[in-house]
Structure formats: C-alpha cells, structure tokens
Amino acid sequence: xxxxxxxxxxxxxxxxxxxxxxxxxxxxxxxxxxxxxxxxxxxxxxxxxxxxxxxxxxxxxxxxxxxxxxxxxxxxxxxxxxxxxxxxxxxxxxxxxxxxxxxxxxxxxxxxxx
Amino acid sequence: xxxxxxxxxxxxxxxxxxxxxxxxxxxxxxxxxxxxxxxxxxxxxxxxxxxxxxxxxxxxxxxxxxxxxxxxxxxxxxxxxxxxxxxxxxxxxxxxxxxxxxxxxxxxxxx
Numbered sequence: 215x216x217x218x219x220x221x222x223x224x225x226x227x228x229x230x231x232x233x234x235x236x237x238x239x240x241x242x243x244x245x246x247x248x249x250x251x252x253x254x255x256x257x258x259x260x261x262x263x264x265x266x267x268x269x270x271x272x273x274x275x276x277x278x279x280x281x282x283x284x285x286x287x288x289x290x291x292x293x294x295x296x297x298x299x300x301x302x303x304x305x306x307x308x309x310x311x312x313x314x315x316x317x318x319x320x321x322x323x324x325x326x327x328x
Numbered sequence: 329x330x331x332x333x334x335x336x337x338x339x340x341x342x343x344x345x346x347x348x349x350x351x352x353x354x355x356x357x358x359x360x361x362x363x364x365x366x367x368x369x370x371x372x373x374x375x376x377x378x379x380x381x382x383x384x385x386x387x388x389x390x391x392x393x394x395x396x397x398x399x400x401x402x403x404x405x406x407x408x409x410x411x412x413x414x415x416x417x418x419x420x421x422x423x424x425x426x427x428x429x430x431x432x433x434x435x436x437x438x439x
Contacts, residue, residue, distance in 0.1 A: 218371075245425040257372070257415070257429035270426040304371045308424030315362040315417065317424040319371025 216240065218320035220305050226326045232293040235323045239286050239307030245269075246288040247317065248280060251302040260303075263288055292325075300327045332416045337434040346403045348433050350416030353397050361392060361399045362423070364415045366432070372415065376401070379421075403435075411437045 219238040227233050239246050247270075248260040259272040263282035280290040286307070292299055302324050306317040333351040340346045352361070360379050364372040376383055378390040378399070389402040403410055413432040417423070 247425050247427070249427075249429075256431055257366075259426055259428060262425040264425065302369070306371065306424075306427070314421050315360060315377050315419065315423045315427070316374040317427060319373070322369070322371055324369075 218305055218307050218318050220303075220320035220323050222323060223321065224324045224326075226328060227295050228328055229295055229297060231295050232291060233295060233325060235290045235292075235303055235305075235325075237288045237290070237305030237307075237320060239288070239305075240318055243307035243309055243318070244286050245308045245317075246282055246286060247306045247308070248288070248290050249304040249306065250274070251304060251322075252298075252300070257304075260290070295327045297327050300325060332418055332430045334414075334416050334430060334433045336431065337436070339436050339438065340406055341438050342407055343405050346406050346410070346435060346437075348401045348403075348414055348416075348435070349398055350401070351398045352416070352418045355396050355418050358420060359418050360421045360423075361390065361396075362417045362419070362427075363388070363390065363401045364417065364427075364429075366413045366415065372427075372429075375414075377421075406435075406437045408437050408439060411435060 245264045247262040251257045262270040266282045277293045282288045302322045304322045306319045308317040362377040363375040366372040376390045383390045391400040415432040
C-alpha cells in the first residue's frame with residue numbers, strides 16, 4: 215500500500231508570492247490534516263479535511279487555506295508569503311474511527327521563503 | 329486538550345532500556361495517551377496508544393498508572409536508529425485528524 219505522498223519535496227519562493235502544496239493520502243483514508251513545523255514553534259496543526267469539508271482548524275491566519283477533492287487528495291495554499299512561513303509542511307491521513315490516533319505522515323514539503 | 333510535559337532531552341547507550349515519562353495532570357476521562365516518533369526531516373510515526381494500565385506492541389510498551397496523570401514510554405534495548413524526537417499526546421481516541429504536539433523529547437542514543 216502506498217504511503218502519503220507530498221509534492222513537491224522542496225520549494226523556494228519569494229516574499230509576497232503564493233504557493234500550493236499537494237498531498238495524496240493513503241488509499242481509503244478520508245481524513246487529511248496539515249501541519250507546519252518550525253524550529254521555534256514546533257509541530258503545529260493547521261487544519262483537517264474530511265469528505266471535502268474542513269472539519270478542524272488551527273490558529274493560523276487566513277493566508278493559509280486548503281481544500282480536499284472527491285478522491286481525498288488535498289491541497290494547501292499560502293498566499294502573500296512571509297519569511298516566517300519558511301517551514302516543513304507535513305500532511306497526514308487517517309482512518310479515524312478505525313485507527314484511533316494513528317495518523318500516517320508524508321515526508322513533507324520544505325518551503326523556503328526568501 | 330490536556331497539556332503534556334516531557335523532558336526536553338535524554339541520552340542513552342545502545343542496548344539500554346529507555347523510559348520517557350510524560351505528565352498530563354489535566355487528562356480528561358475520555359482522553360487517550362498516544363506516542364509518536366520523529367526522525368529529522370521526516371513526518372512523525374505513530375508508536376503506541378493506550379488508555380490505562382499497560383499496552384505493548386512490537387516496538388514499545390506504554391505504562392499508565394491508575395490516576396492516569398502521567399505515562400511512561402518504554403523502549404527496550406535501544407539502538408542508534410532509535411535516536412529521534414518522541415512526542416506524547418493526549419486527546420480523544422479518534423484524534424488522528426487533529427494531533428496537538430508538545431515540545432517532545434529528543435532522545436540521543438550513543439554507541
């Protein structure tokens with residue numbers, strides 16, 4: 215069974231630009247969550263999508279948005295990039311009811327804003 | 329969600345048993361305790377989840393006392409490849425969609 219796939223793996227953007235990151239969950243997983251990891255703030259929850267609907271949202275500004283498609287694939291968008299958005303962005307998928315707190319993470323997208 | 333407190337770092341040697349304790353004084357009745365492991369530049373990996381007493385799998389054991397205000401992750405006979413950050417999380421059983429990570433414990437295993 216293929217794992218969670220995130221693309222691209224690395225990205226360099228300029229301040230003010232926008233970026234879209236993609237996540238393909240494990241087949242059959244309908245919950246997709248996004249996390250931001252930085253040395254200063256650690257691992258922080260961004261949002262969760264389930265059946266194309268945002269179900270949970272973390273404490274991030276509106277510049278961070280996402281969506282989920284009917285095949286459960288998800289995208290995350292960050293507009294008007296700031297230097298502080300440089301981070302490892304992680305996507306995770308899970309079965310929820312069947313697997314408790316077990317989520318499967320991708321390798322992440324390393325975003326650098328210059 | 330209950331706040332967790334873990335040691336920031338720990339050192340060990342290959343072949344030793346490592347115990348990482350997590351405090352969660354405000355754990356709710358329906359909260360479970362879950363541990364994740366993360367290697368550098370990789371996503372976290374689920375290790376174990378439990379509610380009370382002891383849970384064991386092929387990777388680790390989780391000890392939870394009766395008052396559930398703390399828990400201990402036990403890694404038997406660690407190797408260099410167990411060097412990683414270990415996170416303790418507390419929340420509902422099916423919290424897989426919204427994981428709240430604390431600072432974690434950076435475990436360094438030396439030869």
